[in-house]
Amino acid sequence: MSLKVVSLFSGVGGLDYGFEAAGFETRVALDLDPVACATLRLNRNWPILEGPIAEISSANILGTADLSVGEADVLIGGPPCQPFSKSGYWARGDAGRLNDPRADTLAQYLRVLRDVMPKAFLIENVPGLAYRGKTEGIETIRNGITAINKVMGTEYSFEFKVLNAAEFGVPQMRERVFIIGSRDGTKFEFPKPTHGGPGSGLEPFRTAWDAFADLPRPAELNSLQVKGKWAALLPSIPEGQNYLWHTERGGGQPLFGWRRRYWNFLLKLAKDKPAWTIQAQPGPATGPFHWESRRLSGHELCRLQTFPDFLEFACTRADVQRLVGNAVPSALAEKLALEIRRQFFGEKIPRNGPSLIPPAHVRTPPAAITAPVPAKYLHLVGTDSEHPGTGLGRSASNRAVAAA
Template identity: 80%
Template sequence: MSLKAISLFSGVGGLDFGFEAAGFETRVALDLDPVACATIRLNRDWPVIEGLIADTLSSSILDAAGVSVGEADVLIGGPPCQPFSKSGYWARGDASRLNDPRADTLGQYLRVLEDTLPKAFLIENVPGLVYRGKAEGIEAIRTGISAINKRAGTKYSLEFKVLNAANYGVPQMRERVFIVGSRDGTRFEFPNPTHGEPGSGLEPFRTAWDAFADLPRPADLKSLKVQGKWADLLPSIPEGQNYLWHTERGGGQPLFGWRRRYWNFLLKLAKNKPAWTIQAQPGPATGPFHWENRRFSAHELCRLQTFPDFLQFACTRADVQRLVGNAVPSALAEKLAIEIARQFLGKNGAMDTASLVPAAQSPVPPAARPAAVPANFLHLIGSDSEHPGTGLGRSASSRAGVAA
């Protein structure tokens, strides 16, 4: 029998696909985004609740899942990271806040946790949630869990760790914090990394080539063409490089000042390395880009997030990018789900290795030779200087002038 999962802030289902591969069944998925909900319905027969979590009764979630209070094996979700201002609710126990549609998403996750009392829970979020000196978010969760335990008589534990997906076989460098707890107080031990750099004693990182090697080239390359004023410059940047190639410290032409741009400006994949983090809403010159000097197809985006193969989408490519870029890599979710099942739920027969990790592919083709800089960019040579240092750049100076 499948283990039972309740999924909040489900998005396109990155967490859910991983838990599914580890033997869990998503009994209900909830999300506000109609495109995400439509995509889940297109690919899975999970019950889907489409709407604001603040407007959704916990009893409705339980009814849709077909489970009673305390029966779900796990509650999973990645509450959007912006608002933590109402964490005081969890210290004061002010129940009137639960019906406020403006209540923060973190508080709403904890509200559903208290109302459903699953055997375990997992929260995914950005690493900034636990940064030292700026940890209001994790403290809100800690306070909320303590308040739940006091009111419900539970013993929910709480462990958190920032994980890089590449260390677990995902062909993408992507850091997120995961918070895991058990209703009976069992402390969670996060799985050790399985993949790393050569010489680490671990399996080699899975690479962009591992993700794409067996895929045919996209049929509609025209739709993946890079647009904008910098598009024609991209072919002149080698694989694995970004705009810094075209600075005085790089190997190209000094078109830009050192560190005058964001890191992912004109950033291009290297075949023999993991991808950099996929962005949900990239600008026209924001990478990473494919080494063929184009954007990724929907199938390629899914491969970089280790989603199950051949998901269907009935939306724009921009929507696909947003859905995939906001998701959790499924192979990492699978490894965490395996450990939750083993450590909390007594499923010692669970698979030992994640099935969604791509196989290593070899040989890796050599990098393509970069093109020459187009003539219409040559006027930029020597036109910019290096960044002068933290707090001294153009934007900082502009802000200082406004403040003065």
């Protein structure tokens, strides 16, 4: 029996595809982004509501889903995460958080939860939502659910945890916080990791090679070439390394100061490791890049997010990157959906686990050979210093001067 899903902030459907693989049916999907909505329509026949959630009534959502109040089995969604993102702290010293107008998406999710009254709910967000000492987002949701229970006479439970997708068979290190609850008060027990590194006693991490091994070389290779100031330097960086290779502590030329750049600056995938987190809107030198020193194709991005093979896209590559980079890995969503079926609906789940996890490959090819540093970069040797420590870098100094 298919269980009925109402999907908010659906994006390209990362959560939905995972729930679909676990036997759920998306009865309505809602998103503001026209490109995301067009992509959903291209791949699935789900009813789509396109527009700002604040302008779409709960009655419209239920009507489009052909559901009455209380009939939906699960409400899922990942409200836009920018107010709680770690990159926001880096850029501004702190994030706008609940003062940011975009944080109102949390209130809109709670409004739909109150009006739709599903049997269960799932909220996904960036780990910053639950940072210690910065938990306004979590507390807003908890207080909102407490208020719903008081007004509506429900008993929604509330459990949250930060999960790393790689620990559940996704070939990508990607942390997200999940909040899950049941209308009848049943507490959700988050699954334990199934995959890990050497010595963990778990199944080995799935790797970038596991994700890509059976893919043909992209037909659009020319359009995947890296451009910009640092493009010619990328071939000199080994697999699994970033710009730190070219510092005094690395094995290359000391072109940069230690920790003077973002971690994903000139970051390159390694065949024998999971990918690092896929970025939604990377700069020209922002990785992870393929070990062939190029950008990842749309198919490769989808494989790292464990989307079903293959989704179709009728948009630019930049849009594909944005849609995929903002999504939830579908195999992780499938795992949680299977647990929701087992714990909240009393159904047995398959012993072989999520179906969207890529198979492991016995043999991984050797690492690609690196190229020498081009002469045009050698004038940088020894010109930069190590980062002096937290609060002492160039940005902090500039802010202090501006404030003086």
